[in-house]
Amino acid sequence: MPGLNPVALWRQLLALPNESRGKTLAMAFLVAAVCSLMVSMAAVVLQPQIDANKAAERQAKLDAMIAELPELAGVLAGAGADTLQTVIVDLKTGTETGELFDGFDMAEVAADPETSTELSDDQDIAGIGRRPDYAEIHVLKAGGKLELVILPVYAAGYQSTIRAFLALRGDLNTVAGLVVTEQGETPGLGANVATPAWQALWPGKKLADENGVLRLTVVRGRGTTEFEVDGITGATRTSTAVSDMIAFWTGPNGYAKLLDALRAGEL
Amino acid sequence: MAGSRHRFFTPLIDENPVTLQILGICSALAVTTSMTTALTMSAALTAVLMAASGLISALRNHMPKSIRLILQITIIASLVIITDLVLQAYAFDISKRLSIFVSLVVTNCLVLGRAETFAMHNPPGPSILDGLGNALGYSLILMIVGFVRELLGRGTLFGFTVLPSVEDGGWFQPLGVMLLAPSAFVILGLLIWAIRAWRPAQVEANEYPLTARAEG
Numbered sequence: 155m156p157g158l159n160p161v162a163l164w165r166q167l168l169a170l171p172n173e174s175r176g177k178t179l180a181m182a183f184l185v186a187a188v189c190s191l192m193v194s195m196a197a198v199v200l201q202p203q204i205d206a207n208k209a210a211e212r213q214a215k216l217d218a219m220i221a222e223l224p225e226l227a228g229v230l231a232g233a234g235a236d237t238l239q240t241v242i243v244d245l246k247t248g249t250e251t252g253e254l255f256d257g258f259d260m261a262e263v264a265a266d267p268e269t270s271t272e273l274s275d276d277q278d279i280a281g282i283g284r285r286p287d288y289a290e291i292h293v294l295k296a297g298g299k300l301e302l303v304i305l306p307v308y309a310a311g312y313q314s315t316i317r318a319f320l321a322l323r324g325d326l327n328t329v330a331g332l333v334v335t336e337q338g339e340t341p342g343l344g345a346n347v348a349t350p351a352w353q354a355l356w357p358g359k360k361l362a363d364e365n366g367v368l369r370l371t372v373v374r375g376r377g378t379t380e381f382e383v384d385g386i387t388g389a390t391r392t393s394t395a396v397s398d399m400i401a402f403w404t405g406p407n408g409y410a411k412l413l414d415a416l417r418a419g420e421l
Numbered sequence: 422m423a424g425s426r427h428r429f430f431t432p433l434i435d436e437n438p439v440t441l442q443i444l445g446i447c448s449a450l451a452v453t454t455s456m457t458t459a460l461t462m463s464a465a466l467t468a469v470l471m472a473a474s475g476l477i478s479a480l481r482n483h484m485p486k487s488i489r490l491i492l493q494i495t496i497i498a499s500l501v502i503i504t505d506l507v508l509q510a511y512a513f514d515i516s517k518r519l520s521i522f523v524s525l526v527v528t529n530c531l532v533l534g535r536a537e538t539f540a541m542h543n544p545p546g547p548s549i550l551d552g553l554g555n556a557l558g559y560s561l562i563l564m565i566v567g568f569v570r571e572l573l574g575r576g577t578l579f580g581f582t583v584l585p586s587v588e589d590g591g592w593f594q595p596l597g598v599m600l601l602a603p604s605a606f607v608i609l610g611l612l613i614w615a616i617r618a619w620r621p622a623q624v625e626a627n628e629y630p631l632t633a634r635a636e637g
Contacts, residue, residue: 172486173487177483177485178487178488181492182491182492185492189495189499192499192503193499193502196502200506200509203511204506204509204513
């Protein structure tokens with residue numbers, strides 16, 4: 155008589171011929187269950203450590219970027235580096251999303267129709283097709299006062315996508331620096347956007363005049379005002395692309411709402 | 422005990438899984454650009470192979486023939502995921518450099534090969550020993566290939582400078598080709614040639630000898 159004693163049932167199962175249907179099903183189920191239990195336990199136990207590793211990596215990348223930004227080391231040393239926060243913002247509303255994406259990738263967000271907005275031809279001055287709805291920005295505060303905002307920007311250049319970080323000072327109008335992190339422009343010409351010499355032209359430039367009109371551009375030849383950056387000789391298209399990149403991302407389809415929110419003291 | 426010593430030592434040279442059976446070549450090419458990655462990969466494979474052999478051997482009398490491969494792969498895959506998670510948690514930088522190759526231990530013929538040919542027919546003790554021997558045989562080859570590639574490709578061993586390179590003001594001109602996958606094939610080929618010259622018993626009989634063909 156088949157009892158309900160588990161030990162007896164277990165013995166009965168083991169005694170079944172290996173090729174019987176019952177034992178085949180039971181073995182498949184048991185192995186799968188035990189294995190999934192082991193994997194889940196390992197994942198739960200190790201996840202905090204893995205997350206900490208990933209966070210440390212993000213921080214290291216950011217630190218490397220800040221080390222490249224001219225004149226920033228001083229600002230950071232004065233403010234205390236612990237106050238640098240990473241925030242994911244919603245570009246449609248200019249607010250913080252609250253949730254932290256794991257391994258946030260702007261290019262991925264921009265490619266997914268669910269997390270990006272299609273741009274019409276006249277909106278799309280940077281030639282990027284779709285604008286991501288979310289961006290990962292970095293905010294530096296000292297004593298509750300905004301000191302620095304670092305915004306990722308990108309645009310279609312002459313023959314590559316130019317990616318950069320635009321750092322703005324606390325007034326959100328003065329450029330603290332521009333660092334090109336990725337480009338494949340013509341070597342010796344357009345590729346000079348990634349040189350420290352050209353990037354050193356940016357700190358101190360102003361985005362908009364006192365009427366709030368965005369004016370910062372890369373001009374042909376020498377820039378003469380605080381709204382003009384010297385163009386690169388022989389790389390007009392690349393210079394224009396950087397100009398358009400700044401215009402787009404500081405404009406209404408870029409970070410304008412976010413900058414308004416920051417000015418109002420939100421975030 | 423002679424049997425277990427034999428079981429442990431033969432896979433190191435005489436029946437080395439990489440140089441004799443030519444198993445696990447893919448990862449042997451990919452992770453041997455530096456000794457650190459080669460050593461980590463070896464440790465990962467050793468852990469997986471020993472645990473898999475032990476578990477599969479313990480279950481061998483109750484594995485229905487019809488689904489035995491699926492059960493073996495399930496066990497191996499679970500062990501690999503756990504190993505990968507452990508590496509991500511405690512050796513994050515190295516696990517990024519190894520990228521997908523730790524996960525690909527699942528498809529390493531070496532692991533399933535030992536499960537099918539040995540662990541399914543032997544008790545757990547000898548199976549674990551067999552797994553350890555084979556894993557060390559694989560590791561030995563990985564370390565040799567990694568040693569040659571890192572030394573000649575970068576002038577370093579485990580990241581420490583051994584031959585100061587020209588770029589750092591030394592005399593050694595690194596051989597860039599050593600860091601590319603084809604160099605691993607060349608080193609592996611030379612290694613197999615050396616072992617077979619030393620142990621002619623490993624030379625395979627030519628199954629399809631070329632015959633002289635009449636002209637015309």
